[in-house]
Amino acid sequence: MSLDILFNQFMSGIARGALLFLVASGLSLTFGVLRVLNFAHGSLYMLGGFLCYTIWGHLLLPLFGFYIATILSALIMAASGLVIELFVLRRLYHRGWPEQLLATYALILIITDLVKWRWGGEFLSVPRPKPFTGAVFLFDFPFPAYNLFVIGLGVALAVFLWWLVYRTHLGDIIRAAAHDREMVAALGIPIPWLFTWIFVLGAFIAGLSGAVAAPFGAVALGMDIEIIVECFAVVVIGGMGSLPGTLLGSFIVGQVYSFGIMYKPELALAFIFMVMAVVLIIRPWGIFGRPER
Amino acid sequence: MSGRKVKHVLLVAVLTGLTVAGFSGSSMAQEPIKLGAIYCFAGPCHMYSESAIKGIKIAVEEVNAAGGILGRKLELIVRDTEMKVDVGAREVKDLILREKVHFLEGPCSSGVALALQVVHSEYKVLRITTMANTEAQVVDKFTPYVVQIVPNTYMEAIAATRYLHKRYPKAKKFCTIAPDYEFGRREEAAFAEEIKRLVPDAEIVYEAWPKPGEKDFTSFITAIMAKKPDAVHSSLFGGDLVAFTKQAAPYGFFQKIPFIALYDLPVLLALGEDAPEGVMGFGRGCFFMDPNPKMMAFAEKYRQLHGTYPDSWAVQAYDGVYLLKAAIEKAKSISTEEVIKAMEGLTLDSLRGKFTIRPLDHMGTVPCYQGVIAKDPKYPFKIWKDLSRIPGEEVIRSEESVREIWKKTGVVR
Numbered sequence: 001m002s003l004d005i006l007f008n009q010f011m012s013g014i015a016r017g018a019l020l021f022l023v024a025s026g027l028s029l030t031f032g033v034l035r036v037l038n039f040a041h042g043s044l045y046m047l048g049g050f051l052c053y054t055i056w057g058h059l060l061l062p063l064f065g066f067y068i069a070t071i072l073s074a075l076i077m078a079a080s081g082l083v084i085e086l087f088v089l090r091r092l093y094h095r096g097w098p099e100q101l102l103a104t105y106a107l108i109l110i111i112t113d114l115v116k117w118r119w120g121g122e123f124l125s126v127p128r129p130k131p132f133t134g135a136v137f138l139f140d141f142p143f144p145a146y147n148l149f150v151i152g153l154g155v156a157l158a159v160f161l162w163w164l165v166y167r168t169h170l171g172d173i174i175r176a177a178a179h180d181r182e183m184v185a186a187l188g189i190p191i192p193w194l195f196t197w198i199f200v201l202g203a204f205i206a207g208l209s210g211a212v213a214a215p216f217g218a219v220a221l222g223m224d225i226e227i228i229v230e231c232f233a234v235v236v237i238g239g240m241g242s243l244p245g246t247l248l249g250s251f252i253v254g255q256v257y258s259f260g261i262m263y264k265p266e267l268a269l270a271f272i273f274m275v276m277a278v279v280l281i282i283r284p285w286g287i288f289g290r291p292e293r
Numbered sequence: 294m295s296g297r298k299v300k301h302v303l304l305v306a307v308l309t310g311l312t313v314a315g316f317s318g319s320s321m322a323q324e325p326i327k328l329g330a331i332y333c334f335a336g337p338c339h340m341y342s343e344s345a346i347k348g349i350k351i352a353v354e355e356v357n358a359a360g361g362i363l364g365r366k367l368e369l370i371v372r373d374t375e376m377k378v379d380v381g382a383r384e385v386k387d388l389i390l391r392e393k394v395h396f397l398e399g400p401c402s403s404g405v406a407l408a409l410q411v412v413h414s415e416y417k418v419l420r421i422t423t424m425a426n427t428e429a430q431v432v433d434k435f436t437p438y439v440v441q442i443v444p445n446t447y448m449e450a451i452a453a454t455r456y457l458h459k460r461y462p463k464a465k466k467f468c469t470i471a472p473d474y475e476f477g478r479r480e481e482a483a484f485a486e487e488i489k490r491l492v493p494d495a496e497i498v499y500e501a502w503p504k505p506g507e508k509d510f511t512s513f514i515t516a517i518m519a520k521k522p523d524a525v526h527s528s529l530f531g532g533d534l535v536a537f538t539k540q541a542a543p544y545g546f547f548q549k550i551p552f553i554a555l556y557d558l559p560v561l562l563a564l565g566e567d568a569p570e571g572v573m574g575f576g577r578g579c580f581f582m583d584p585n586p587k588m589m590a591f592a593e594k595y596r597q598l599h600g601t602y603p604d605s606w607a608v609q610a611y612d613g614v615y616l617l618k619a620a621i622e623k624a625k626s627i628s629t630e631e632v633i634k635a636m637e638g639l640t641l642d643s644l645r646g647k648f649t650i651r652p653l654d655h656m657g658t659v660p661c662y663q664g665v666i667a668k669d670p671k672y673p674f675k676i677w678k679d680l681s682r683i684p685g686e687e688v689i690r691s692e693e694s695v696r697e698i699w700k701k702t703g704v705v706r
Contacts, residue, residue, distance in 0.1 A: 005519040012511040019509060121339020123532030125539065125563040135543040144543035147511065217508040217536030218563065222336045226506045258512035262519070265501050266473075268512075 008141055009262050010255070015147035017254025018154030019213060024231040024246050025161060026205030032178050032241025033198045036089060036100050040107035042228030044081070044203050048073045048210025049219040050115055053124045056214075066129035066215065074208035081203020085196045093195070108224065115221060123220035146215060153212060154250075157205070161243055174198065178241060233272050237279045239289025248287060325368035326361075326627055328353070328617070329394035330610075331385055331409065332424075333376040337505070337531050338401035340559065341606045345424055346371055347599060348607030349398065351591070352614035362621050367614070374400050378408040385409045389416045395627050396421070398613045401606075403427035403475045407434060414438040419629050421616060423609040426577075427475050431654045432695055435704045437633055440650055442616060442643075442657040443609050444577055446476060447690050450483035450528070452661035452683040453575040457524060457553050458491045459681075460573065464523035464551065466498050470513060470537070471528040473502035480528035488526075498522060503533070510537045514544055522550060530555035535563045547572050556666055558604040561675050568666050568675040575663045577605040578645040581676035582662035588644045612643040616650075616657075648685055653692050653706070658685030 027041045055069035084107065092100050127133075132149045135142035165171040177184045177194055185191045213223075230253060235241075238249025253272050260268030285291045330349050332342035353369050361367060370392050374381030381400060388394045389412075397413055397420035400406055406425035413420050414436035421440050422430055428445040444452070458464070467488060471477030481500065488495045499520045501513045514537075517525060529537050534554055541547065547569040556574030558581070576582050580592035580602060591611065595603040616636070621627055624635035637652035648658045664677025699706065 005515075008515045008519070009512065012515045015511050016509050116339065121334070121336075121343065122559070123337075123340070123535055123563055125535050125565070125567065127565070127567055128539070128543075133543075135545070142544050144511070144540065146543070213508065215539070217510075217539065218532035220337070220506075220532035221339060222506050223508060226504075226508060258515075261501065261512040262516045265499075265513075265516070269504060 004139060004141055007139065008143075009258050011138065011143055011147075013255040013258030014251075015144075015151055015254070016257060017250040017252075018147075018151040019209070019216065020227075020230060020234050020253055021154045021247060021250035022150070022157060022209035022212060023206065023227055024234040024250055025157060025243070026202040026209070027228075027231050028235045028238075028241055028243070028246040029161065029205070030199055030202035031235070032243075033174055034089070034093070034195050036092060037097075037104070038089075038199075038202070039101060039104035039228065040084075040111065041202070041206050042224035042226075042231070043108045043111035044077050044206035045210040045213070045227060046115065046219075046221075046224040047080070047111060048077050048207035049214045049223065050119050050124070050210075051076055051207070052211035052214045053126050053219050054119075056126055063130060066126065069126075070208065070211040073211040074204050077207025077210075078200050078204035081200045081206075082196065084203070085199040089199060090192065090195070112221065112224070121221055123218045124214075125218050126214040128215045150212060150216065158243070158247055165243060230272070233276045236276050236286055239286025242286065242288040242290075245286055245288030323365060325366040326396070326621070327368050327370060327392060327394040328614070329370050329372060329385075329388035329392060329397045329399075331372045331374060331381065331388060331397060331399040333381075333399075333401040333405055334373045335376040338376050341424060341604075342373075342399075342401045344604050344606040345399070345401070345610035347595065348603060348610035349614055351595060351598070351607075352611045356614060356618055362618050363625065363627075365627075367618075370394060374402070374405050374409075376402050376405060378405055381405040382408050382412050385412050386416075389413060389418050394418070395629075396617055396632075398423060398610065398617075400425055403429075406430055407475075410434060410436060410439060417629055419633055421613040423613040424606055428479060428690070429475070431656045432690065432698050433702045433704075435654055435699065435706065437655070437706075438629070440616070440633075440636055440655045440657070442612055442648070442650075442659055444659050444661045444685065444688075445656065446479035447483045448656075448659075448685060448688040449575065449577070449661050450480040450526075451487045451688040453553055453663060454484050454487040454491070454526065455683065455688075456575070456663035456681050457526060457551070457573065458488070461524050461551050465492055465495050466521070466523045467495060468499040468501070468517045468520055468522040468525045469497060469527065470501040470503065470510075470517065470525065472505040472507075472530075472533060474505055477502070477505075477528050481526070484526045503529075505533065507533055508536055510540045513537075514541045514546060518544060518546065518549070524551040525553075527552065527554035530557070531560065532563075534560050538564060538569060539567055542567065542569060553663075556677075558602060561666070565674060570666050570668065570675065572666050573663065574666055574677060575661065578608055578660060578662055579603060579605045581669075581672075582664065582680065583645055583660070583682060585644075585646065587642075591644055608644050612641065612645065615643065616641050646682075651689065651692075654695050656685075656689060658689055660684050661688060 030038050051073035052069045055072050056065050059065040128146045132146040136145050234249035234253050238245030256271050257268050260271040334342050353367050356367050372384040401424045403425045419438050426443045426445045428447045430439050431441045469481045471481045553573035557576040558579050561568050620632045620636040624631040636650050640649040650657050661683045663681040665679045667678040669676050
């Protein structure tokens with residue numbers, strides 16, 4: 001197998017990993033701080049995609065329409081995140097896992113039916129925005145420019161989250177709250193509001209990634225469940241609530257899938273979950289995760 | 294009262310009684326014929342199922358406006374399987390036992406279809422399958438209570454393979470990419486069978502099986518291109534095909550490799566300008582695939598009602614109602630067994646031209662369509678040119694082959 005083919009397959013894996021990271025980072029962030037596994041994260045991602053399609057269609061701006069639509073979709077999803085946190089999640093923090101799972105699963109059903117009601121069952125498509133419509137040549141082999149955009153956005157989000165969590169005062173509080181929320185509350189920091197804003201940020205990221213995924217493929221019902229399953233694999237491998245873990249997990253899942261497709265396509269999906277099983281056996285809390293206290 | 298008079302009164306009473314009985318008999322005949330339409334309003338099937346119901350409704354209204362069937366109105370009852378096997382089985386049972394439907398039409402998903410088949414066959418109710426196209430319904434798991442009028446997986450793939458071979462006769466090295474479930478598996482098996490018959494030294498160098506609903510085909514695309522095939526056969530459809538097409542285009546995939554897939558109306562509408570001209574498509578019959586006067590009249594009627602053009606699913610569902618009408622009128626009865634007998638060998642002049650229900654396995658000799666994606670000034674979206682219509686008779690599985698499979702699966706007929 002020649003080197004350029006391997007390089008190409010590697011780049012496909014990177015692009016896939018970048019998209020997974022965009023979605024999984026929001027999931028992991030909310031879990032790390034709130035300790036609530038938001039099953040409906042994928043649904044917020046799906047809504048982001050549908051919103052992007054509708055806003056883009058109304059704007060009719062060939063040059064910036066998509067970018068404006070993306071930002072607006074992310075903002076609308078952030079606002080929905082605020083509502084969901086205040087009315088649903090806030091009531092669940094002191095409850096057990098089963099209630100949290102049920103409530104977020106209920107959100108999936110509600111959002112799916114909302115989408116069905118507003119957009120119907122059609123699959124929709126947003127064309128790739130300028131200047132990312134064509135291909136760029138990497139070592140004489142074409143590579144879709146939009147994939148590079150997605151990779152770039154993934155890197156930018158990783159840097160932003162790293163800066164937020166490790167280099168700001170808010171980040172100190174986030175990390176402290178993830179570690180010991182009673183202690184942080186005792187210091188006079190309003191934990192409920194911290195949780196609200198983290199969830200809003202998570203919802204913003206979900207909406208953003210859904211909008212960015214829209215020109216990548218098709219916007220359709222079912223894209224929520226499809227992505228959330230792989231995101232779980234990512235965060236389980238990397239470690240729940242860990243930013244570097246999510247990054248590594250996305251990379252691993254993207255590459256395992258990409259080379260799996262090349263050599264044994266029937267088992268490509270199974271390989272991902274085999275890796276997950278191995279990680280769970282050796283390090284049940286994930287590569288970068290911390291054991292639950 | 295004299296004896297004679299008594300006789301007379303009695304005669305009158307008997308005659309009146311007979312007349313009343315006759316009357317009530319004919320008022321019985323005025324009770325509607327119930328058609329249960331059971332489709333899958335969820336996931337990828339949602340949109341197709343909505344089209345089907347629109348098609349059925351137009352047909353039912355036309356039939357009723359023209360006096361119904363045998364003087365009886367046709368009544369439609371719609372049910373949703375949610376694309377789930379267990380829900381489908383429950384709903385079809387309810388349609389049969391509680392709603393007492395006489396006939397069934399649907400569903401969308403091939404998996405659900407096979408589950409329904411077990412239930413309605415047990416209750417001896419006939420189902421016309423217009424959308425779910427797994428061949429298993431009429432071949433592997435044949436029961437007399439199913440009639441299929443959508444090109445099944447075997448016919449569709451055989452026809453598309455012949456078209457691909459006709460356009461690229463020198464192609465020997467092939468790749469396939471298909472959704473990993475019943476439908477995709479069967480289509481690609483038929484492709485492999487047919488291409489080896491047409492090109493004895495043909496080789497399938499790579500088979501890709503993305504899961505249904507895959508969003509990112511990039512790795513599949515680079516893997517296929519690395520194999521440098523002469524052509525690619527695909528049974529991707531719907532949103533998956535839209536995603537694949539958009540992701541493959543920047544690689545110059547469509548300029549380098551001849552490609553054929555299920556590029557039907559909804560996919561072309563979603564892709565808009567991104568629909569790749571010159572790429573081959575196959576489909577099951579909508580207005581631009583078969584622009585005959587009857588089809589175009591239906592398309593126009595549908596468009597005035599719904600503001601959109603009907604896709605193949607609306608066409609097939611519409612044809613299903615008229616097939617039922619023709620069979621009932623031929624049988625002069627709504628008894629299931631008699632309608633089945635009437636359907637066997639029946640020829641319908643449908644929107645897609647004439648087709649006949651083969652008595653052996655109840656498969657309709659419905660046509661399969663192929664073409665090349667192209668712009669047309671008449672429409673705001675891309676359609677096909679270089680149209681090909683392969684009649685069902687040419688691609689239907691031979692009766693010997695059907696019987697051979699039946700020997701293996703234990704069907705006795």
